[in-house]
Amino acid sequence: MPSHLILGGARSGKSAYAERLASALELPVTYIATAQVYDDEFASRVAHHKARRPPYWQLLEAPFQLGKTLLEHDAPEHCFIVDCLTLWLAQCICPDCDKPAHLDWQTEKQALLAALPQLQAHVFLVSNEVGMGIVPMGEINRQFQDEQGRLNQAVAQVVERVSFVAAGLPLQLKG
Numbered sequence: 409m410p411s412h413l414i415l416g417g418a419r420s421g422k423s424a425y426a427e428r429l430a431s432a433l434e435l436p437v438t439y440i441a442t443a444q445v446y447d448d449e450f451a452s453r454v455a456h457h458k459a460r461r462p463p464y465w466q467l468l469e470a471p472f473q474l475g476k477t478l479l480e481h482d483a484p485e486h487c488f489i490v491d492c493l494t495l496w497l498a499q500c501i502c503p504d505c506d507k508p509a510h511l512d513w514q515t516e517k518q519a520l521l522a523a524l525p526q527l528q529a530h531v532f533l534v535s536n537e538v539g540m541g542i543v544p545m546g547e548i549n550r551q552f553q554d555e556q557g558r559l560n561q562a563v564a565q566v567v568e569r570v571s572f573v574a575a576g577l578p579l580q581l582k583g
């Protein structure tokens with residue numbers, strides 16, 4: 409089924425765009441939230457996202473094993489919104505984040521890339537474009553920027569559509 413990567417900066421409107429596209433399909437939607445909430449400010453961001461979604465959409469929290477989660481819940485005539493790949497990556501590589509001891513980022517990434525072409529559901533993947541600024545200071549910050557760029561490129565290769573959202577306006581890059 410069609411898969412669509414939606415890129416943009418922070419607060420660019422990429423999640424709202426994914427939600428509009430999913431709603432237009434008139435299919436059951438499962439919203440896959442990849443974030444773990446670590447503080448009150450982030451909890452309010454999550455609440456803002458939840459308030460805009462229809463109450464009948466299902467919610468799955470999947471901070472790890474995203475590829476496996478998609479495959480386990482896949483169904484024809486269904487829609488997934490994965491929001492977002494950026495937080496999923498950050499949690500996988502963050503040395504201080506609460507994650508399984510055996511977790512390996514490259515294995516996680518390859519599992520997602522292998523799962524995407526197999527899915528029967530429509531999939532909207534939301535991700536930040538973080539490579540348009542300066543190279544950040546600090547090893548973990550540079551690693552994050554590099555891995556996010558590599559992840560976005562790899563996902564863009566296997567999905568049918570790619571959009572870039574700025575100021576709430578989508579620009580079609582692929583498909």
